[in-house]
Amino acid sequence: MSNNRVCELLEIQYPIIEGGLAYVGNGALAAAVSNGGGFGVVGSAGRTVENFCREIKLAAEQTELPFGVNFPISQHADNDKIVQAILDHKHLIRAVSISAGNPRPYIPIFKDAGLKALVLTSTVHQSLRAEQAGADLVVCEGYEAGGHLGPAEMTLFSLIPQVVRVVSIPVVAAGGLSDGRGILAAFALGAEGVQLGTRFVATTECEAHDAYKRLLLDADDDATTVIERSIGRVTRVLKSQYVDDILAVEQSNPSVDTLLPYIKGRNKIAAIDGKTDAGWLNCGQSVGLIDSIESATSVVKRLVQEVQLLASGDTLDVFK
Ligand SMILES: Cc1cc2nc3c(=O)[nH]c(=O)nc-3n(C[C@H](O)[C@H](O)[C@H](O)COP(=O)(O)O)c2cc1C
Structure with missing residues (x-):
């Protein structure tokens, strides 16, 4: 899985990205994801500018590996302040994931500062527009995902191959992925990376309340x-x-x-x-797969092992 375009762009070992997580995407979690070889992301939704800056610094203290931040455009009262906070910390971060709004005005600002621009999309049209606006990669999020979703309500299975066909930048799949099987399937659909949200909430580093994490453990597929x-x-x-x-x-x-x-x-x-x-x-639809609260570093490593085992096994022999 290593040495693909997403890994090169973000300077990471494995193309596993932590999604922006409103309220619960703290610095320690981002660092733990990056320490596992993935790409941690400090969330800004639900945080004051001061708190956001503190979490960026905490992440930087806890990992020497690249990490990023999430900027959901419609979630802040004052976007100028959040953008300035990101620019003030550009020496610590590698990329900004931009979501929940029109990324066009912001992409050049971040890219001029030397940051990579990841844009969250949920249709082919949005993905094309993000590419035209200068996005370095698109994170295509399916209807299975936890949190705010695109109005087209497209499932990942249909979305990814249709986007991959028309854009030339790398496509990262998000939504409903919590194990090696899902990740391998996303790659089979044409994705070059994956983004996970719900799985990373159920980790020791995530600042979500224990009651939330316990509910994730108890939840079934139809939860x-x-x-x-x-x-x-x-x-x-x-x-x-x-x-x-x-x-x-x-x-x-x-x-x-x-x-x-x-x-x-x-x-x-x-x-x-x-x-x-x-x-x-x-909460995303793959919550039924989550049965442990462990370090986000171990989650990333285990996901990688699962993919490696599946890819080397005889699962696909039937097509040989
Ligand atoms: C608790 C939670 C909070 C989220 N908050 C944000 C956010 O602030 N910004 C954003 O771009 N996406 C947000 N998302 C979406 C995730 O970044 C990610 O794309 C999604 O969780 C992937 O689907 P999954 O939950 O099935 O893994 C959130 C998702 C969850 C579960």
């Missing part, structure tokens, strides 16, 4: 659902009584005004404070 469709957004979360209440409001009285009290600030309450009956939790 997730989608909220916010009634207000034009698509967000994959863990099912719960609280989420049922949100869905009931979406059915009976859907509007931004009625939903906002259930949504705003309520991810933090559950994910960080552990009050899982008073808020919602992002």
Whole structure:
């Protein structure tokens, strides 16, 4: 798996990227992913500028290997301040993953500062536009993923081969990948790397509350659902009584005004404070594969071993 275009671009050993993780993508987690040979990413969503800067510095203290940051455009009150914080720390980071908005104005700013630009997309059209705007790679996220999703609701299986056909920059697959089988499948579809989110929440370094991590361990394949469709957004979360209440409001009285009290600030309450009956939790569909809370460094190493075993075994002999 090593020595492909994603590894060269990010200067990493294995093309396994940590997705931006709102509230829970802390510096220690990013460092642990990078220390395993993957590419750790410090999240900015849900953080003050000061806290974001502190987590970047913490990551840099805990790894000598490359890592990056996530910049979800629509998630900040003041994007100028976040961009400035990223530029102020450009000597510590290798790349910015840009998501949740139009990346075009930001790509040249980051690239002029010597950073690589990773752009999150969820359709062929978006991927082409990202390439035209100068993205170094696209992370194509399928409908299986945890968190905010693209409105087209395309599954990874259909999305990746269609994007790979038309762009020439590397394509990284995201959504529903938590084991070696999924990663190998993503490569078979044409991806040159993978991005994982939910799997990295269930790690010792992640600052998510233990209650959140325990729920991930207990969750089965059908444990997730989608909220916010009634207000034009698509967000994959863990099912719960609280989420049922949100869905009931979406059915009976859907509007931004009625939903906002259930949504705003309520991810933090559950994910960080552990009050899982008073808020919602992002979670992807492959959560049923997660059965241990371990170091993110070990997760990366084990995923690599799983891929290596599968690729060298006789799984595909039937086609020989
Ligand atoms: C807890 C959580 C928070 C997330 N927050 C962000 C975010 O702030 N920015 C972003 O670009 N993507 C975010 N995502 C999406 C991830 O970066 C990643 O693409 C996705 O989790 C991949 O799907 P998976 O969860 O099935 O592995 C989040 C996902 C999760 C699970």
